[in-house]
Amino acid sequence: MAVSTVIFALRAEDGSAPSLWTPFVRRTREPHLDQWALPGGWLPDAEPLEAAAARTLAETTGLRPSYLEQLYTFGDVDRSPTGRVVSVVYWALVRSDEVAGAAVGNNVEWFPADHLPDLAFDHNAIVDYALRRLRTKVEYADIAHTLLGETFTLAQLRSVHEAVRGHPLDPANFRRSITASAEIVETGERLAGTPHRPPKLYRYRDFTRAAGAPAETPTPTEKTRTLS
Amino acid sequence: MAVSTVIFALRAEDGSAPSLWTPFVRRTREPHLDQWALPGGWLPDAEPLEAAAARTLAETTGLRPSYLEQLYTFGDVDRSPTGRVVSVVYWALVRSDEVAGAAVGNNVEWFPADHLPDLAFDHNAIVDYALRRLRTKVEYADIAHTLLGETFTLAQLRSVHEAVRGHPLDPANFRRSITASAEIVETGERLAGTPHRPPKLYRYRDFTRAAGAPAETPTPTEKTRTLS
Numbered sequence: 001m002a003v004s005t006v007i008f009a010l011r012a013e014d015g016s017a018p019s020l021w022t023p024f025v026r027r028t029r030e031p032h033l034d035q036w037a038l039p040g041g042w043l044p045d046a047e048p049l050e051a052a053a054a055r056t057l058a059e060t061t062g063l064r065p066s067y068l069e070q071l072y073t074f075g076d077v078d079r080s081p082t083g084r085v086v087s088v089v090y091w092a093l094v095r096s097d098e099v100a101g102a103a104v105g106n107n108v109e110w111f112p113a114d115h116l117p118d119l120a121f122d123h124n125a126i127v128d129y130a131l132r133r134l135r136t137k138v139e140y141a142d143i144a145h146t147l148l149g150e151t152f153t154l155a156q157l158r159s160v161h162e163a164v165r166g167h168p169l170d171p172a173n174f175r176r177s178i179t180a181s182a183e184i185v186e187t188g189e190r191l192a193g194t195p196h197r198p199p200k201l202y203r204y205r206d207f208t209r210a211a212g213a214p215a216e217t218p219t220p221t222e223k224t225r226t227l228s
Numbered sequence: 229m230a231v232s233t234v235i236f237a238l239r240a241e242d243g244s245a246p247s248l249w250t251p252f253v254r255r256t257r258e259p260h261l262d263q264w265a266l267p268g269g270w271l272p273d274a275e276p277l278e279a280a281a282a283r284t285l286a287e288t289t290g291l292r293p294s295y296l297e298q299l300y301t302f303g304d305v306d307r308s309p310t311g312r313v314v315s316v317v318y319w320a321l322v323r324s325d326e327v328a329g330a331a332v333g334n335n336v337e338w339f340p341a342d343h344l345p346d347l348a349f350d351h352n353a354i355v356d357y358a359l360r361r362l363r364t365k366v367e368y369a370d371i372a373h374t375l376l377g378e379t380f381t382l383a384q385l386r387s388v389h390e391a392v393r394g395h396p397l398d399p400a401n402f403r404r405s406i407t408a409s410a411e412i413v414e415t416g417e418r419l420a421g422t423p424h425r426p427p428k429l430y431r432y433r434d435f436t437r438a439a440g441a442p443a444e445t446p447t448p449t450e451k452t453r454t455l456s
Binding site: 001043045046047048049070072073075076077084086088 | 229271273274275276277298300301303304305312314316
């Protein structure tokens with residue numbers, strides 16, 4: 001048994017629009033030596049699933065998201081060439097400043113989530129599945145909140161919608177749909193550090209999520225919800 | 229590693245309103261000898277996860293739902309007294325006629341989902357989690373379709389909403405909310421076999437679900453979607 005983690009973060013390359021990126025770790029042993037793979041590792045007998053996912057993620061990528069959500073358990077009998085491995089896969093969204101703050105090893109590299117290299121095992125299928133889940137999430141409030149924080153400009157919010165949906169949105173239409181919805185309100189403040197006409201900051205009117213609670217599905221017990 | 233399955237079906241006892249019931253299997257060995265437990269068993273090395281869940285479900289309860297959806301993987305280190313067991317749990321809704329058609333062994337008994345006996349292992353927590361997931365499902369269309377079939381009377385549809393939510397609904401208000409929504413339409417037919425003023429049959433206007441696709445979340449690969 002193994003655990004793996006899919007991480008999504010927003011990243012803008014060379015002044016282009018932000019898109020979703022995800023980190024992989026170069027394998028240092030067979031099978032799939034030198035190929036990129038999801039951060040993860042074997043499940044020790046005495047370690048809770050989520051704790052093992054968090055530990056292996058931190059050890060390889062330096063990332064320490066405030067919580068991990070269980071995504072799916074992958075157990076096809078032929079997914080590893082060296083015998084049956086069942087992998088419990090977790091996922092999390094992280095903000096860019098969490099990425100920047102993480103000490104990163106030599107063997108880690110980030111790739112655009114929709115232009116992946118040829119990954120080890122069935123990890124391409126796993127990331128594709130995570131992307132589909134993210135794109136069919138009903139609540140963008142959770143996604144935006146996690147990627148942007150409490151307040152954001154309309155341009156930042158649009159960049160999240162664009163990155164998740166994978167295509168650009170018309171700025172004027174987006175602004176109209178947001179200001180027409182009662183969900184998102186002005187905070188009365190403006191973005192700091194922008195000298196000329198700083199853009200307004202907005203927030204979700206009723207954003208409530210229990211601290212540490214997964215965005216989509218409550219985990220079954222307190223125990224599995226707390227990272228040790 | 230083990231697999232288990234939570235099954236929900238509608239059942240009306242003694243002329244009362246239908247509610248959700250779920251089957252358990254009496255354990256014939258230690259630990260938890262003679263206690264009720266979810267249908268399930270060990271995962272053989274060469275069997276896909278969902279196939280193992282389907283097989284153990286059929287062997288113990290005679291039930292063969294058209295598909296099983298992966299619910300969650302439970303892996304607390306102390307959930308079994310005899311060493312660490314990670315259980316991949318599947319779930320399904322089944323129609324009453326599927327329940328009636330299943331040959332049932334001596335060691336199976338159905339219980340109301342919100343009045344469970346003291347189950348083996350952490351199975352009470354697992355069923356509670358499945359109930360919460362069912363109750364927070366956004367789409368009642370999937371639930372009603374699976375439990376009732378293509379067409380249904382308003383009273384039948386209300387009984388599904390009542391059973392899932394766990395409390396009665398005002399019939400007049402329910403009728404108003406349904407006829408006001410464009411989602412549910414009259415079929416033009418009436419329930420057969422009711423001699424006097426047979427009630428009208430309704431259906432979801434745009435009900436589309438890929439055959440065999442899970443109600444909530446698409447499974448990642450064709451392979452895991454097909455019961456062998």
